[in-house]
Amino acid sequence: MSHPEYSMTAAEQERLYGLLERIPQAAAVVAVSIGILVLTGWIFGVNLLKSGLPGLAAMKVNTAVAIILSGLALFGAVTAGRGPRVFSRLCAGAVLLLAGLTLAEDLSGADFGIDQWLIRETSTFAGDIPGRAPLNAALSLTAIGAALLLLNGKKGGRAWAVNGLATVPLAIAGAKLLAYSFGFEAFLRQELDFTPMALPAAAALVVLALGIVNARPGYPLRRLLTSRGTAGVIARYLLPAAVAVILLTGWLMVQGYQAGLLRAGLQPAALIVVNAIGAAILILWAAGRLFDMDLQRDRLEQTLRENEEQLNAVLKLVPVGLWMLDAKGNVIFGNEAAHRIWAGVRFVGVEQLGEYKGWRRDTGRRVSAHEWAGVRAVEKGETVVEDEIEIECFDGTHKIILDSAVPLRRSDGSIRGAVTVNQDITRRTQAETALRDSEKKLRAMTDSSPLAIFRSTGIEQKADYVNPTFTRLFGYTLEDVPTLAAWAQRAYPDEAYRNRLVEEWQNRVTRAIEMHTAIEPMESIVTCKDGTTKNMLWGFISTGVQDWSFGTDLTERKRAEEELRHYHEHLEALVRERTSELEQSNRDLEEFVYSLSHDLRVPLRAVDGYSSLLRSRCEDRLDDEGRRLLKVVRINTGRMERHIDAILAYSRMGLKALSLTEVDMDGLARRVLDELKPNLAGRSVRMDIRPLPPCRGDVEMLREVWANLLSNAIKFTARRADAMIEAGGRTESTETVYYVRDNGAGFDMQYAGKLFGVFQRLHGVEEFEGAGIGLAIVKRIITRHGGRVWAEGRVGQGATFFFSLPMKGEAHD
Amino acid sequence: MTDAADAVEMLLVEDNPTDAELTIETLKENKLATRLVWVKDGAQALDFLFRRGNYATRADRIPKVILLDLRLPKVDGLEVLKEVKADMELNCVPVVVLTSSREERDISECYKHGANSFVSKPVQFESFANTITDLGLYWLLLNKTPVLS
Numbered sequence: 003m004s005h006p007e008y009s010m011t012a013a014e015q016e017r018l019y020g021l022l023e024r025i026p027q028a029a030a031v032v033a034v035s036i037g038i039l040v041l042t043g044w045i046f047g048v049n050l051l052k053s054g055l056p057g058l059a060a061m062k063v064n065t066a067v068a069i070i071l072s073g074l075a076l077f078g079a080v081t082a083g084r085g086p087r088v089f090s091r092l093c094a095g096a097v098l099l100l101a102g103l104t105l106a107e108d109l110s111g112a113d114f115g116i117d118q119w120l121i122r123e124t125s126t127f128a129g130d131i132p133g134r135a136p137l138n139a140a141l142s143l144t145a146i147g148a149a150l151l152l153l154n155g156k157k158g159g160r161a162w163a164v165n166g167l168a169t170v171p172l173a174i175a176g177a178k179l180l181a182y183s184f185g186f187e188a189f190l191r192q193e194l195d196f197t198p199m200a201l202p203a204a205a206a207l208v209v210l211a212l213g214i215v216n217a218r219p220g221y222p223l224r225r226l227l228t229s230r231g232t233a234g235v236i237a238r239y240l241l242p243a244a245v246a247v248i249l250l251t252g253w254l255m256v257q258g259y260q261a262g263l264l265r266a267g268l269q270p271a272a273l274i275v276v277n278a279i280g281a282a283i284l285i286l287w288a289a290g291r292l293f294d295m296d297l298q299r300d301r302l303e304q305t306l307r308e309n310e311e312q313l314n315a316v317l318k319l320v321p322v323g324l325w326m327l328d329a330k331g332n333v334i335f336g337n338e339a340a341h342r343i344w345a346g347v348r349f350v351g352v353e354q355l356g357e358y359k360g361w362r363r364d365t366g367r368r369v370s371a372h373e374w375a376g377v378r379a380v381e382k383g384e385t386v387v388e389d390e391i392e393i394e395c396f397d398g399t400h401k402i403i404l405d406s407a408v409p410l411r412r413s414d415g416s417i418r419g420a421v422t423v424n425q426d427i428t429r430r431t432q433a434e435t436a437l438r439d440s441e442k443k444l445r446a447m448t449d450s451s452p453l454a455i456f457r458s459t460g461i462e463q464k465a466d467y468v469n470p471t472f473t474r475l476f477g478y479t480l481e482d483v484p485t486l487a488a489w490a491q492r493a494y495p496d497e498a499y500r501n502r503l504v505e506e507w508q509n510r511v512t513r514a515i516e517m518h519t520a521i522e523p524m525e526s527i528v529t530c531k532d533g534t535t536k537n538m539l540w541g542f543i544s545t546g547v548q549d550w551s552f553g554t555d556l557t558e559r560k561r562a563e564e565e566l567r568h569y570h571e572h573l574e575a576l577v578r579e580r581t582s583e584l585e586q587s588n589r590d591l592e593e594f595v596y597s598l599s600h601d602l603r604v605p606l607r608a609v610d611g612y613s614s615l616l617r618s619r620c621e622d623r624l625d626d627e628g629r630r631l632l633k634v635v636r637i638n639t640g641r642m643e644r645h646i647d648a649i650l651a652y653s654r655m656g657l658k659a660l661s662l663t664e665v666d667m668d669g670l671a672r673r674v675l676d677e678l679k680p681n682l683a684g685r686s687v688r689m690d691i692r693p694l695p696p697c698r699g700d701v702e703m704l705r706e707v708w709a710n711l712l713s714n715a716i717k718f719t720a721r722r723a724d725a726m727i728e729a730g731g732r733t734e735s736t737e738t739v740y741y742v743r744d745n746g747a748g749f750d751m752q753y754a755g756k757l758f759g760v761f762q763r764l765h766g767v768e769e770f771e772g773a774g775i776g777l778a779i780v781k782r783i784i785t786r787h788g789g790r791v792w793a794e795g796r797v798g799q800g801a802t803f804f805f806s807l808p809m810k811g812e813a814h815d
Numbered sequence: 816m817t818d819a820a821d822a823v824e825m826l827l828v829e830d831n832p833t834d835a836e837l838t839i840e841t842l843k844e845n846k847l848a849t850r851l852v853w854v855k856d857g858a859q860a861l862d863f864l865f866r867r868g869n870y871a872t873r874a875d876r877i878p879k880v881i882l883l884d885l886r887l888p889k890v891d892g893l894e895v896l897k898e899v900k901a902d903m904e905l906n907c908v909p910v911v912v913l914t915s916s917r918e919e920r921d922i923s924e925c926y927k928h929g930a931n932s933f934v935s936k937p938v939q940f941e942s943f944a945n946t947i948t949d950l951g952l953y954w955l956l957l958n959k960t961p962v963l964s
Contacts, residue, residue, distance in 0.1 A: 614940040753889060
């Protein structure tokens, strides 16, 4: 501002306002003082106090009383509280009554007997009725009384009525005051027969009137004087200056005339000239000031316009929706972004605000007209910050906004409207929801993953997540392993192993960075919380912020691999054994079939041959020879039968599966021997079975072994009178060896290798009956048990047959 | 048999007494088995041929023909055949393999080792008798063998 002196600062205005506010009280004090002085003058007969200046008219007693009452009424009217108001009203009413009655007397010439009711007066002036206020004073006081009464009315009184009434005493008493000060009061009274008014009365009435027009802040004079605009300048500067110039020139004219310096004819001319010049100067001066103020205002307006343009540009550009509401909550403005967000703007009042549809995101409830941020700002003065609302736009789509508002206030603090800001956070919310969803999914996945998962964050590698599988596998919770280092300490307690792992891991990380590949998975042996270990395969993912480790439990797989390898090896051995067995079996079978083709023909031929002989030779008689031949037939038939049995027995031994149990060999051998005793047929044989160690084997097959060996011994000792059969056994380092010894026919060691072959005989059939298959069966059984058979013997001195069985667990099949 | 030891024309190596008897009876009926020695296993056959064991004292005469069974106790027929044919003196003696076998394997094995004939014993006695008769007639009467000192 270039000319601040013409206008006012807010502080100056405040000061002036305060000054003017004290005028009514000051006026009241002055008026009451004047009234009391006049009354004192009447009581003590001091004329000077009654008239103010010597020789002038005295103020009437009633007038003084009315002025005192008026002063009190004015004071009460501007004092806060109910008491002073009532008092003020009573005083004003009394003034109006007294002044009104006096006025009525003046106008009608009647005498109501009130003029002399306090003090008796003997008037010395012409036209003066003793004790009665003149018409102008009565009229002025009546106006003041009425004005004061109105002033106390509700709503602070009717401003223009009060001010209008106050101008009556101001004009009348003001003129009287001028006349006194110009010294032509007496002249006026004599020449114009003007009603006299005492000087104190005129002064008191002017003071009271000034007090009344300043009684309320909103009254025109006070508003004009405190105005910061042109009116204020005029009221404050031009008005007093103009009044002062006119009064001064008038006074100078009068004085000059009275001193005889001016002739009578010249006086009006001089007055006109001086006033014209004075008025011109004043108006030019005021115009100059106003011009400056206009310039100033233009500049202000320019600035305001520029500001407004800037504001409009900003409003247009800002991405947030901006709304303006007036004091009643009507929507009066919405910027482009507001249009965009809502797909339109509706300039409606609060009652139609339901057209804007929204639901609070926190409660889901519909936002009513009075709940919108802007309306709350207008109606309650609330400042609303970011209500999250889901809105339905005017095109039917849904969005999520943040609704904020702040009330706009006038200088007196009253609300004149509100600014509302809408921020469209649909996308942000969607992104947040999507992020939350994806985090939730990720969490669900990691929680239910069969992999052990460990996540660490930041440079300190602080662990912030382990999944349930991790805890189930290792027993460690997040509290047990708060950092990667803590995990390494507990999982790999052996320092050397831990260091090796860390080094290896760092190598892989380096390699992965160089090759732009993922970190190669790595195996480790983790020590669990309970001290057991787990073989793990770890994969790593780093997102820059978080490092993830995923572990697969290889423990079971490793064990399974180990088992599989074991089975594999075992299987190979089994296959080898089976293969050799099969080969043996095939060889045996071949031999068997070969033998079958050869030997079965012999007895058959015999049957046929001897039958033929019987027929051809002994046809007509059946003598001894015939009977013998027939007997032979019978014997051969029996032989053939035994052959077939033996063959069947042998093949059974090759087909039957082994069923291994603990076998009490001692008991078994003795039982078999008992069963064979009938075969001894009265022979005397010395049997000696030594205690036999137990073994593991198929009890039915071992029975067959004993049966064959013992029956062989019985058979081949048949021709000895001192037959002796002995059985025994001993446990050696890897096998248990059993034997059956006899002192029978024996055999030549030269042919020992043939003993156990199928259909091998070292003796002719005539010598010892038998199919030649018993020892082959023995060999087959023992071989299948993983054992060996062998024999020692000498012709005529007996034979010993040995067989061995492997120790527990070493038998196969 | 011992009375014929000096004039052995045929050695019968047969463990089965019925087969042996049927053979001998058939030859007898045709008057062909007058000088026949029957041994019951390969060992006895070799003892006889090489004059060992029980036969160490017999006269130094070798048979005109050997009827050899294959399946024999102690030493089987093929073994006997090998030893006979390996012997410089005995390898001229015709060996007729007389067996129940019809196995191709046996036939080829026997010829490889110098068998002079391979004859299967028919199961039917009539055929068996005819075969034996034919063998006796052929090898004892028809066939000529080198005269050994």
